[in-house]
Amino acid sequence: MSGTFSSPDRGRHIFADVLARYAAQTCDGRLGAVERRVRAAVRVAVTGRQGVGPSSVAAALSGAGHMITRDVDGADVHVRVIAEALKPEDEWALRDSSVPAVVVLNKADLAGADPGGPLAGAERMAARLAAELGLPVVPMVAPLADVALGDEELAALRVLARCAADMTSTDAFVAAPHDVPGEVRSRLLVTLDRFGLAHAILAVAEGAAAGPVAQRLRELSQVDRVLDRLTAAAAPVRHHRIAAALVELRILAACSGDEQLAAFCCADDTVLAVSAAAVDVVEASGGTVAGGDSPEDHLKRALRWRSYGQGPVSPLHQRCADDIVRGSLRLLDRVR
Amino acid sequence: MTAVVHVTGPPRAGVSSVAACLRDRMPGVTVVDTADPAATRNAPGPDIVVFVVSAVAPVTESDCALAVSACRSTDAVIAVLTKIDDHRDWRGVLATSRQRLASCAARFASVRWVTAAAAPRLGEPAVDDVVAALTAALSDPDLARRNTLRRWEAHLGAALTGMHAADSGHLARVSTLRAHRDTLVRNHLPSGAVSVRHPMQRARLELASAARQRCVTLRTELLGAAAETTMVAEIEERVRRRCGEVIAEVDEQVSLRLQDLASELGASLPEPSAVAEVCFGDPPLRQRRLESRVTTVLGAGFGFGAGLVVARWVTGLAPGLTVAGALVGAAVGLALTLWVVAARALLYRRAVLAQWIGEATGTVRAALDERIASRLLAAEAAVTTARLAQRAGMAERVAECDAQLRGHVLAARRAQALREASEPGLARVLTVVRDGLREPDSTRTLVTDR
Numbered sequence: 001m002s003g004t005f006s007s008p009d010r011g012r013h014i015f016a017d018v019l020a021r022y023a024a025q026t027c028d029g030r031l032g033a034v035e036r037r038v039r040a041a042v043r044v045a046v047t048g049r050q051g052v053g054p055s056s057v058a059a060a061l062s063g064a065g066h067m068i069t070r071d072v073d074g075a076d077v078h079v080r081v082i083a084e085a086l087k088p089e090d091e092w093a094l095r096d097s098s099v100p101a102v103v104v105l106n107k108a109d110l111a112g113a114d115p116g117g118p119l120a121g122a123e124r125m126a127a128r129l130a131a132e133l134g135l136p137v138v139p140m141v142a143p144l145a146d147v148a149l150g151d152e153e154l155a156a157l158r159v160l161a162r163c164a165a166d167m168t169s170t171d172a173f174v175a176a177p178h179d180v181p182g183e184v185r186s187r188l189l190v191t192l193d194r195f196g197l198a199h200a201i202l203a204v205a206e207g208a209a210a211g212p213v214a215q216r217l218r219e220l221s222q223v224d225r226v227l228d229r230l231t232a233a234a235a236p237v238r239h240h241r242i243a244a245a246l247v248e249l250r251i252l253a254a255c256s257g258d259e260q261l262a263a264f265c266c267a268d269d270t271v272l273a274v275s276a277a278a279v280d281v282v283e284a285s286g287g288t289v290a291g292g293d294s295p296e297d298h299l300k301r302a303l304r305w306r307s308y309g310q311g312p313v314s315p316l317h318q319r320c321a322d323d324i325v326r327g328s329l330r331l332l333d334r335v336r
Numbered sequence: 337m338t339a340v341v342h343v344t345g346p347p348r349a350g351v352s353s354v355a356a357c358l359r360d361r362m363p364g365v366t367v368v369d370t371a372d373p374a375a376t377r378n379a380p381g382p383d384i385v386v387f388v389v390s391a392v393a394p395v396t397e398s399d400c401a402l403a404v405s406a407c408r409s410t411d412a413v414i415a416v417l418t419k420i421d422d423h424r425d426w427r428g429v430l431a432t433s434r435q436r437l438a439s440c441a442a443r444f445a446s447v448r449w450v451t452a453a454a455a456p457r458l459g460e461p462a463v464d465d466v467v468a469a470l471t472a473a474l475s476d477p478d479l480a481r482r483n484t485l486r487r488w489e490a491h492l493g494a495a496l497t498g499m500h501a502a503d504s505g506h507l508a509r510v511s512t513l514r515a516h517r518d519t520l521v522r523n524h525l526p527s528g529a530v531s532v533r534h535p536m537q538r539a540r541l542e543l544a545s546a547a548r549q550r551c552v553t554l555r556t557e558l559l560g561a562a563a564e565t566t567m568v569a570e571i572e573e574r575v576r577r578r579c580g581e582v583i584a585e586v587d588e589q590v591s592l593r594l595q596d597l598a599s600e601l602g603a604s605l606p607e608p609s610a611v612a613e614v615c616f617g618d619p620p621l622r623q624r625r626l627e628s629r630v631t632t633v634l635g636a637g638f639g640f641g642a643g644l645v646v647a648r649w650v651t652g653l654a655p656g657l658t659v660a661g662a663l664v665g666a667a668v669g670l671a672l673t674l675w676v677v678a679a680r681a682l683l684y685r686r687a688v689l690a691q692w693i694g695e696a697t698g699t700v701r702a703a704l705d706e707r708i709a710s711r712l713l714a715a716e717a718a719v720t721t722a723r724l725a726q727r728a729g730m731a732e733r734v735a736e737c738d739a740q741l742r743g744h745v746l747a748a749r750r751a752q753a754l755r756e757a758s759e760p761g762l763a764r765v766l767t768v769v770r771d772g773l774r775e776p777d778s779t780r781t782l783v784t785d786r
Contacts, residue, residue, distance in 0.1 A: 051393030051429060084390055085348040088398040107392060110422045112348075113457055168459035169421035189424055 015242045015273035022264050030252060034245050041065060042234040045072040047093060048081030053106040053142050057081045060145035060223050066230065075099055076237040077230060081142075083107040086129055094133065100233040101135055104226055108139035109195030118195065119220070136229045144196045144221035149210045153188055156180045157213075160188075160197075161205035167194060196220070232284035236316055239277045243319070246274065268330050275327025278320035285317070289324060298332035339474050340380050344370040344406045345388030346399050350418035353454035354388050357463040362470065370406070383483060384412040384473050386466065391423040391451075394432035400440035411486035411773065412479055413447050414469045421453035421462070443773075448473075485772045492766040499755040506748035510741060517737045520730055532723065535600060536716045539593050540708065547586050547704040554582050555697040562689045566682060571689055572619060579700045583614060586704050594715050603722040605715045614703045619692040621685060628677075635676035643669020 016038045023031040044066045048054030057079065058068045072078050072093075078101040082090050086103075094101055105111075105126050114121030122139035130137040149157070159180050166176035173194065174186045192200055196217055203213045218224075246265060253262035264270060279289045290301055302325045309321030341362075343355040355369035368379040385407045389395050395403075407413045415437065420426040430449060438445040450465035473479065558575055565571045598605045647665025651658050 049393055049396055050432070051425075084392045085346065087346070087396050089396050110392065110419075113455060168456065169453060170424035170426075171420070193424065194422070 014276045015245070015270070018269045018273045019245070026260065028261070031249070034248055038241050038245050040241075041067040042077060042230075042237060043067045043069050043075045044077050044079055044230065045069050045075035045099075046079045046081060047072060048083075048106070049087065049089060052081050052083035054081040056142035056145075057104055057106055057140065057226075060140075060142050060221070061226070061230070063146050064223070064227050072097055072099065077102065077233045079104055079226075079230065081106050084111070086133075091133075094135065100236065102226070102229050102233050103129065103133065103135055103137040104142075105129065105137055105139045106142050108222065109141045109144075109193060109220075111139070119222075136233065138226045138229050139222055140226050141193075141195065141221045142223070143191070143193065144217040145223035147191060147196070147214050147217045149191075149200070149213060152184065153191070154204065154210055154213075156184045156188060157197075157200050157204040161201045167198070170194060173197075192217070232280075235277075235280040235284035239281045239316070239320065242274055242277045246270075268334065271323075271330050272327050275323045275330075278323035278327070281320045282317065282324070293331075293335065295332055295335050298328045298335065302328035302332065338364060338366050339383045340366045340368065341384045341386055341470060342368045342370055342379070342382035342406070342410075343386045343388060344402070345416075346390075346402060347371075349388045349390040350452075350454055351388045353461070354386065354416060354418060354452060354463065354466065357452075357454045357461050358386070358466065358470070361463065361467050365470070365474070381487075382410045383479060384414065384470060385410045386414050386416055386470070387447075388416045388418055389433060391417050391419045391426035391429050394429050395436050397440070400437055403437060403444065404441055407443075409483075409487045409490045411443075411482035412473050412476070413444070414466065414473060415444075415447050415449045416466050417449060417451045418454055420451045421456040421459070426451065482773060485769050488769045489766065489773065492762055492769065496759065496762055496766070499751070499759065502751045503748065503755055506744055506751055510744045510748060513737055513741045513744065517734060517741065520734050520737065532601060532716060532719045535597055536712055536719075539597055540712050543586075543590055543593060543708045543712070544705060546589060547708060548701065550582055550586055551697050551701040551704070554578060554700065555693065558693045558697070559690055562686060562693055565686070565689075568619065568621070568685050568689060575693055575696055576616060579614065579616065579696055582700060583703060583707075587707060590708055590711055594711065597715065598719075601719050603719040606718050614699055616692075616696045616699060619685075619688050621688055624684070627684075628681075631677050631680045632673075635673040635680070638676055639669040639671070639673030641669075642672045643667075 016035055019031060019035045019038065022028075023035065044061055046054050046058040046061065046068055047070070048057070061079065062068045069075050076099060078094075078097045078099050080090055080094055080097075080101060081104045083106045090103075094103070105122055108122035109118050111118045111122035111125060114124075119139065126137040126139045160178075163179055165178045165180070165185065166172040170189060170193075173189055174182055178185065188197060199216060199220055200213050203216050208216070249261060250265050252258070253265060282289060290297065290304070292298070292301070305321045305324040305328070309318050309325065313321070341358065343351055343358065345351045351371045352369055355367050355371075358365070358367045366380070368375055368382070370376050387403050387406065389399060403413075403415075415433075417426060417430050417433065423429065430451065434449050437447065448469055450469045452466050453462040455461065558571075558578060561574060562571050594605055643665040645665075646668040647661040650661035650664050653661075
């Protein structure tokens with residue numbers, strides 16, 4: 001059960017699974033809607049100045065299963081896309097944002113000359129911006145997140161690997177004479193840009209097929225890091241949904257006199273699932289919840305989070321601390 | 337004198353790279369990189385401004401505002417789109433940026449846009465277009481005249497804006513002062529005395545009632561103790577101790593209530609004076625010779641009679657018990673006589689003690705009443721004095737506010753008069769300057785308009 005205290009976004013799934021299991025056991029049709037609300041995708045608002053790539057970031061996030069919206073007020077998480085520099089317009093948008101925000105430093109491949117490569121430069125800039133804004137900032141090369149290379153493109157890449165093209169500028173790459181037709185080169189440039197092209201050519205030269213090349217490009221795009229940050233930023237939303245679902249279930253149990261449902265609301269599995277969601281929240285904000293399965297570990301954890309909840313923390317963290325204490329005490333009771 | 341070129345632009349647009357390239361390529365020109373605060377501090381005013389933006393995305397409103405600010409006193413502006421080697425869509429970015437800059441200020445509609453790659457990752461820097469545009473602009477014979485006109489326009493615009501700002505500043509100050517004065521007057525409390533008196537009266541009633549109740553319970557307690565005691569000294573000591581305790585308790589209660597009042601009325605109260613010792617005197621157990629004699633006679637008579645009855649009863653039990661009967665009768669008679677005398681004396685002392693307790697509790701009550709009245713009076717006086725001082729301070733503040741208001745209204749009128757007198761002239765000159773800027777080459781004398 002130590003996994004309860006270590007996996008991002010596990011809380012929501014654990015709770016939804018526990019609820020689904022109970023609904024299947026009792027054949028209670030009323031719980032389907034509650035479960036759907038808990039499982040619903042997080043709504044992500046992707047905004048950004050024209051030209052910095054909000055649409056490509058939105059496409060990458062949408063491909064990962066997020067529900068994308070333009071309206072920040074109706075969203076659960078706000079993703080602000082910037083490129084090269086943070087403009088006053090971006091700062092205003094982030095200041096006006098009423099939901100948790102994540103900043104994506106797009107076009108990280110064009111972050112400028114850096115001894116460690118453009119991504120290292122972008123990484124440093126992201127760290128500086130994160131310290132300045134107090135928000136998570138993740139570099140990204142959004143167009144590389146989901147690249148599909150056809151046979152013609154792959155063949156062109158092989159030719160380019162054999163015979164180097166002029167890469168001094170984007171114009172030179174398309175205009176300079178080369179065995180690969182200009183039209184194909186132009187298409188490759190639109191799909192991969194110079195950074196993606198260089199890495200794709202290297203991968204093809206090493207004998208990689210279309211799949212591994214796309215996988216390598218996806219790794220370079222840093223989309224998975226963005227998704228991790230997004231998951232972390234949405235942790236309070238998911239905890240809130242679970243808390244709302246529990247309230248709904250308790251009301252349902254009280255109105256219908258369903259004692260079994262009332263017992264489910266405070267059963268061990270339910271409490272542990274809520275506790276896991278609370279762990280997601282505190283870990284997303286930089287806290288660490290100690291694992292361990294021995295009675296001492298559970299007791300120590302319960303005591304630690306009890307004193308944390310009594311300290312000067314936000315109401316959300318107070319609730320989460322209570323949930324973690326409750327979960328730890330149930331685990332302690334179980335292993336004794 | 338060498339020409340001065342200021343290279344400016346938003347952060348990370350490539351300002352420093354463009355400036356460095358221009359320094360290399362145009363050694364006869366003083367190139368100032370505005371991204372470097374040390375270089376900008378003592379730099380001369382620019383003949384030409386090179387506004388650098390990146391090809392990563394079209395210019396934003398904040399970039400346009402920066403362009404307006406940087407080019408306020410210089411007519412010759414060259415916009416440079418950098419990093420075109422990196423961004424494949426630089427042509428679209430150029431078109432949108434050109435359109436946005438033109439729509440932000442009419443003078444930017446005719447700005448020349450050139451492209452550059454001042455710090456390419458591969459190959460040599462490409463700033464030929466920038467150098468060509470700068471060379472052409474510097475060789476324009478009309479450059480100095482247009483820059484002078486632009487400086488004039490900036491000065492005149494600043495003067496007009498300054499006058500309007502001074503005007504609105506005075507008006508804003510006047511309205512702020514009025515609001516402040518209204519607040520002061522609103523906070524002036526005509527019912528201040530009433531608002532002090534009511535809580536004081538209430539406190540006095542509450543405290544007096546509490547003290548009365550306390551004295552009643554004390555009296556009951558002490559009378560109960562006195563009715564059963566045989567030790568006068570012990571009771572006397574107890575009465576003195578309990579009375580002292582009750583006075584201290586009620587005094588403490590008064591202090592707490594006054595603290596509440598002080599926080600309610602927002603004033604600090606004076607320290608209470610020391611509790612004066614209450615003098616109770618001694619119980620009036622005076623000598624009572626006549627009463628003692630009467631009690632002795634009555635007791636002796638009662639004892640003699642009772643002893644006689646007992647002696648007869650013992651003698652009647654058996655004929656040989658005459659002497660014994662006489663002795664027993666005498667003993668019983670003596671014992672009864674002593675008991676009656678002692679009981680009477682005890683009852684007397686108890687009655688005296690009860691009376692003394694009544695007097696002592698009455699003294700305590702009077703002392704408490706006096707104490708409550710004097711402390712509340714002192715508190716009321718302190719609060720009223722504080723209120724009066726506050727009101728006097730408020731009147732001073734209102735007078736000061738009025739004086740400031742008069743000063744600002746006067747200054748506002750003067751500023752308005754000055755503006756009304758000079759604005760048309762300044763506006764006329766500004767129009768002439770702008771006309772001069774619109775014309776490609778003007779030979780008119782601008783100030784006199786001839």
